[in-house]
Amino acid sequence: MQRIIVLDTETTGLSPENGDRVIELGCVELVGRKLTGNNLHLYFNPERDSHEDALRIHGLTTEFLSDKPKFAQKAQDILAYLQGAQLVIHNAPFDMGFLDKELSLLGLPPLKTYVSDVTDSLAMAKDLFPGKRNSLDALCDRLGVDNSGRTLHGALLDAELLADVYIYMTRGQHALLGDDGLGGGFGAGDDARNRIDLRQFALPILQATPHELTAHAEALEAIDKASNGKTIWRNLGVG
Known part of the structure; x- marks a missing residue:
């Protein structure tokens, strides 16, 4: 089963090409769309100060990082952990650019050569919610993910929040495929001996409320956008 690493x-700043470095890495593992607890969290000594603006965001001081290992000391452990996984990263070019620079300083190939795929959750969110704010905080608010503990940016906390956001953003398409992390799916328990004749029950008919109909339409639209217009109902000319 595919491992997904969120x-x-x-970082110390915004530009790896100008010498900024990675100072914290947070990774959260999902298998079968479930959190496994097999996470990775590391701080690094960048051997330089963080820019003032970056320090205000993450709060990781030079003093705090001074006794942490250098990236080079943990590079092989990181690559072994990420090997073959699908990565999910919010604004992936930023993080990938920094990690690729760290690897290049060690004479190692880019990170994409070690993993199966990289999904940019920011690009995904822009497709699902065009014209809206799609920062991690905005997505947490929109999707009902509790981010009340996020006073400063932290790599592990942000990865944990993004894992929840990613599960919410992809829930519809996986549920349709019977792969929502809850087991079962189409064909599950399809043995005729386990079937129940529902004709023996007087089943009530519950009409959807206007709010539910609107939510349903929005969910269908989001799934359709995520599939680039390749949903079954569009091909059949319904919905």
């Missing part, structure tokens, strides 16, 4: 970094 990944986030904190």
